[in-house]
Amino acid sequence: MTPAFPDPHPTTSTIAEVAICEVGPRDGLQVEDQIIATEDKITFIERLANAGLDTVEATSFVSPKWVPQLADSAEVFAGVRHLKRVHLPVLVPNERGLDRALAAGVESIAVFVSATESFARNNLNTGWQEALAAAERVTSVAQTSGLHVRGYVSMCFGDPWEGRVPIDDVLSVARRLFAAGCSEVSLGDTIGVASAGHVRELLGRFTAEERTRLALHAHDTYGQALANVLAGLDSGIRIFDSAAGGLGGCPFAGSATGNLATEDLVWMLEGMGIRTGVELPSLVEASSWMADLLGRASPSSVVRALSA
Template sequence: MISNKIFSKATKSILTLGIKNNNINRTFISLNNNNKENEFKRFQNRFGPFPEYVKIVEVGPRDGLQNEKIIVPTVDKIQLINRLAQTGLSVVEATSFVSPKWVPQMADNKEVLRGIEKVEGVSYPCLTPNIQGFRAALDAGAKEIALFAAASESFSKKNINATIEESLARYKDVCDAARENGIKVRGYVSCVLGCPYEQNVPISKVVYVSKKLYEFGCYEISLGDTIGIGTPGATHKLLQAMSQAIPMSAIAVHFHDTYGQALANILTSLQFGISTVDSSVSGLGGCPYAKGATGNVATEDVLYMMKDLGINCNVDMNKLMDVSLWISKKLNRSPSSKVSLALSHKASNSISNSDSNTNTNTNNTNTTNKSSEIPINCNTNINKMASEKEKQHIFISSNNQSTLVF
């Protein structure tokens, strides 16, 4: 056991060394805002470097809604996609051309794709499991499609009623047809960190399927943690292997937050230079074929983390939270996004406190107490309720409204 005298002497020596040698300061993190840039550079040197820009692929309208018990009306699906496209998102996955027998939530795929407003600079990929689905998507006006393979034999059979090799043969035909029609193709690989039926999935299987899709012509391969059991350690091993097979610029990540590991896994992916992340507004969805695998990582939560890392995503956080609260209300549920819940609750409390003060100042004249409401539009309330930490992410526009662009 170290005596107080020895401990005091050691502490004094360290402090003296710190005064004489400024380099020792590099091991300490300053809390001074003026040193924030230097702190971030040291953080990057340890964990990065991170990409300057990360593309967010919004999968809520497809992967999110397909696993909701409530079938959202077509008009609301169209409005959801249109509103998401107005947030700054450059990719909004629109729908899925699968059999309505298996996924009834996507039965109105043609009406949705034809009904949305196509915003310049925004792509609206559609999932197509086979050549029939591809032709239907093409007929509805699709300009980009997505294929969905699996690294697990059991999952592939239960999901699309085909072995891995049979599914790859189908997808080669789809990729060939897409190339002939000038259609971009994105590839998904599910069960990359675990399977609901086989449990562990060999990394070699993930690499094999991913490489095949890339060779077929998929411009991007999204690695999906279908049941959300992945950890940063497992993610690190997977991406290390993937980096030897496919350019990292062609890899995206798709994490479910079932075990609360999604953001940690995304952070690990950023360290590998991954610059495309799939997420779902309000944390909607999961996979209907994987029992218990609900909860895509919420887009709002991803953006909040990216902002603090200094990574640009070109997405307006306020508009996105408005959409999150709106679609959650349509589904009769609270948002699964921790950021949306935290900020909306603080905004609600801010309104309650403001109304309470108004009552006092006006001698209890009639005012509306909204403390029990969750505001659909958070724009005018965020600056009131934000803590000092959160205010770092808030920029006040000329009309006195808060604008968060992540």
């Protein structure tokens, strides 16, 4: 039964619209102990697209040894290629992953690096400089093949081994990704320790032109994700990553909890008069359906409220 959706009483904003990068099918499902069936992943992506999300990160061409939850990446991508209206990027960790992605016919990829040495060693099994160089190589080959490339920088605010991350390190990594050819760079609060003040401080060090090409990737470990989005909006950010139903975390950083829930983000933005293009009832239904498959309630406040 579709719940009644109250009017969030939108107010007028000087910001007309923002872009949402939905990462639930990749960043969300990669951490689950339970393996979701390929056909259910395809259905999930279709439902997210039908809810009005223009960008849905479909999967990752990572080694099944490291992320068995996404071992069916080629099959999933083949099952969603018919969604021509939707941008369907995939994450590739290295040149082998890029080869597999190209064979599958992808048009858009994302590369992933860390702003800290400790996380690179624990997550990528290499130093962060080496990981960055590898991402630069992948980006170069991908561009030669006509692919759109997005960059992710993890641990932009805090690292479970190193603590607060120096802003200069984040700037250096993000700018190298821009120089390598990434059209967009997403700054990740991987363990969810950022505060609004820290977000403003970091973003304020980028140029105005750079901020038009930055995205903010928030986790809600300390309940600060929406406050950090507001700080991002105030700083000129117009692209935000989120996951339907608050899925996700990070399999290589034990303290990380779920991503910012797309429903919570949409509710806040639409209430501010900022267009997202997302049909919230359909999105809530898709997230509730996935929560049922996973056998637990969604952590999204909006999903819980509107499904009650």
